[in-house]
Amino acid sequence: MDKSKTPVAVPIKIAVAEAAPAVAAPQPAAPAAPVKPAYIKDPKQLVGIIHSLRGLTVEVDITGVRPDERELLIIDDYPDVFLEVSFFRANRAVCINLANSQMLRCGQAVSRSQKKVSVPVGPATMGRVFNALGEPLDDGPGITENRRVISEASGIKTYRDKQSLELLETGLKVIDFLTPFVKGRKIGIVGGAGVGKTVLTMEMIHNVTQSTKGALSIYCGVGERIREGNELYVTLKESDVLKNTVMFFGQMDATPAIRSMVGPAAATAAEYFRDEEGKDILFFVDNIYRHIQALTELSTNLGLIPSEGGYSPTVYSELRRLQDRLSSTDKGSITSVQAVYIPADDLSDPAVVAISQQLDSVLVLSRAVAEQGIRPAVDLLKTTSSLLTPQIVGQRHYDLVGKVQAIMQKYDSLKNIIAIVGENELSPADRKDYQSAKKLIEFFSQDFSVAEKFSGKPGQFFTRDQTLDGIEAILNDTAPPEDKDKKEEAKPGTTSPTAPVAATSEKPAEKTDAKAAPAAETKTADAKETKPAEAAVKAA
Numbered sequence: 001m002d003k004s005k006t007p008v009a010v011p012i013k014i015a016v017a018e019a020a021p022a023v024a025a026p027q028p029a030a031p032a033a034p035v036k037p038a039y040i041k042d043p044k045q046l047v048g049i050i051h052s053l054r055g056l057t058v059e060v061d062i063t064g065v066r067p068d069e070r071e072l073l074i075i076d077d078y079p080d081v082f083l084e085v086s087f088f089r090a091n092r093a094v095c096i097n098l099a100n101s102q103m104l105r106c107g108q109a110v111s112r113s114q115k116k117v118s119v120p121v122g123p124a125t126m127g128r129v130f131n132a133l134g135e136p137l138d139d140g141p142g143i144t145e146n147r148r149v150i151s152e153a154s155g156i157k158t159y160r161d162k163q164s165l166e167l168l169e170t171g172l173k174v175i176d177f178l179t180p181f182v183k184g185r186k187i188g189i190v191g192g193a194g195v196g197k198t199v200l201t202m203e204m205i206h207n208v209t210q211s212t213k214g215a216l217s218i219y220c221g222v223g224e225r226i227r228e229g230n231e232l233y234v235t236l237k238e239s240d241v242l243k244n245t246v247m248f249f250g251q252m253d254a255t256p257a258i259r260s261m262v263g264p265a266a267a268t269a270a271e272y273f274r275d276e277e278g279k280d281i282l283f284f285v286d287n288i289y290r291h292i293q294a295l296t297e298l299s300t301n302l303g304l305i306p307s308e309g310g311y312s313p314t315v316y317s318e319l320r321r322l323q324d325r326l327s328s329t330d331k332g333s334i335t336s337v338q339a340v341y342i343p344a345d346d347l348s349d350p351a352v353v354a355i356s357q358q359l360d361s362v363l364v365l366s367r368a369v370a371e372q373g374i375r376p377a378v379d380l381l382k383t384t385s386s387l388l389t390p391q392i393v394g395q396r397h398y399d400l401v402g403k404v405q406a407i408m409q410k411y412d413s414l415k416n417i418i419a420i421v422g423e424n425e426l427s428p429a430d431r432k433d434y435q436s437a438k439k440l441i442e443f444f445s446q447d448f449s450v451a452e453k454f455s456g457k458p459g460q461f462f463t464r465d466q467t468l469d470g471i472e473a474i475l476n477d478t479a480p481p482e483d484k485d486k487k488e489e490a491k492p493g494t495t496s497p498t499a500p501v502a503a504t505s506e507k508p509a510e511k512t513d514a515k516a517a518p519a520a521e522t523k524t525a526d527a528k529e530t531k532p533a534e535a536a537v538k539a540a
């Protein structure tokens with residue numbers, strides 16, 4: 001903005017080869033402005049002249065050297081202007097005006113910088129906040145050394161066959177039960193606007209970073225509210241988690257070009273820690289849909305033809321490339337939690353489908369559930385996970401999931417009948433299942449630590465065993481959910497009928513089997529009672 005006083009005619013002079021002294025000349029015209037570091041023009045680097053400007057798209061007629069794809073082009077006199085070469089059309093370079101600078105004019109001379117967009121990586125970045133260009137957004141200094149180009153994926157591409165499949169506990173009943181959080185895998189939190197994706201993602205950050213003390217987290221904020229990013233920064237700082245976190249933001253105020261680069265920028269940082277330092281990384285994105293949206297906006301800007309649903313045809317391959325970078329190798333793992341916005345609450349939106357295909361678990365948040373005041377507002381029937389296998393979660397957990405899904409399915413169809421004839425007309429078995437389903441829905445609702453400021457209730461953390469015990473009790477009708485909450489609080493100490501809480505991690509299959517045995521013993525009497533109900537469920 002301070003450059004507005006500089007005469008527009010200046011750049012034209014640049015065409016003269018010895019431009020260095022000429023560059024300094026117009027400066028006195030704007031005495032108040034700080035002296036800008038003028039690029040010394042190197043005629044050997046001259047690419048050509050700006051031919052046209054349309055939105056963020058800048059076409060450069062190549063008269064000199066041909067730049068690389070993705071290279072940053074610069075304009076002498078304006079060091080803040082960066083044009084990224086997107087593709088070539090005949091003898092023109094089609095570029096994106098990254099910072100949406102208003103200082104561009106047709107006829108300006110453009111030269112190569114021999115650089116691509118890069119971000120700082122490594123220990124110096126811990127506790128820092130950057131934008132997609134790697135510039136600091138906090139008060140700290142800029143980092144010039146140890147930078148990596150964001151568009152080039154590093155690391156080996158082979159997936160590790162080391163099947164560690166380590167379960168991480170999130171303390172959230174419904175997540176630990178339906179979409180187990182497994183190290184090195186991806187979980188999506190999918191929902192329309194305002195159903196609680198951000199709050200749930202924050203709760204996951206809160207719980208997982210607390211339980212995996214010292215784990216390295218990378219947070220990637222794409223196209224969402226600036227306020228939320230700020231709140232998260234403050235929260236992380238207060239809970240002393242910030243020092244193990246690197247944050248990247250390109251929120252809704254940024255240009256689509258910048259928004260589409262935050263994901264790759266954060267992935268670059270994660271890859272470094274994974275491949276060079278062999279770390280296990282927690283990677284949080286809010287919101288990955290905005291990445292697709294930014295790419296689509298950008299391609300519309302570049303004049304490419306949209307495809308199904310208005311998305312540009314190449315966004316899906318770009319999305320896959322990004323998701324592929326967020327994978328685990330034999331050196332380290334990247335475990336990601338990705339919030340996914342659903343436009344118009346339509347789960348069949350092609351972008352949402354494309355994102356869901358890349359995830360191991362998809363937790364669907366529903367507006368109908370949120371309206372009932374249930375948090376997290378999880379749609380128990382639409383939520384799916386490919387990690388719910390006996391090998392990963394153990395036989396007991398696996399069996400319970402099947403029963404819960406059957407009861408919820410039945411609840412869904414009974415709801416309509418009850419709306420017409422009333423609950424008393426149901427058969428006793430149906431009525432029992434209906435009641436169990438209602439108790440389960442209530443059971444999966446829990447208070448969040450990060451929501452304490454608006455709900456006034458402190459957050460709750462449940463171990464996976466507590467969750468399984470609670471569900472078993474509801475299915476077997478051994479305790480009303482209210483009493484159970486109290487029981488759960490007492491449980492970690494002495495009263496647990498099953499194995500001690502600590503025995504969860506490495507080899508879930510064996511341990512849960514061992515646990516399932518005593519549990520079965522204590523509940524044999526109840527189990528007999530539930531059999532007919534289950535049979536009824538299967539019949540239905």
Ligand SMILES: Nc1ncnc2c1ncn2[C@@H]1O[C@H](COP(=O)(O)OP(=O)(O)O)[C@@H](O)[C@H]1O
Pocket residue numbers: 191192193194195196197198199200375376447448451454455
């Ligand atoms: N667990 C929760 N407890 C209490 N209120 C919640 C909870 N989750 C969401 N909310 C309410 O819903 C609002 C929207 O949630 P948010 O996570 O920002 O939605 P989204 O990211 O899906 O658009 C929050 O501002 C908060 O008032």
Ligand SMILES: [Mg+2]
Pocket residue numbers: 197198199224
């Ligand atoms: Mg949100």
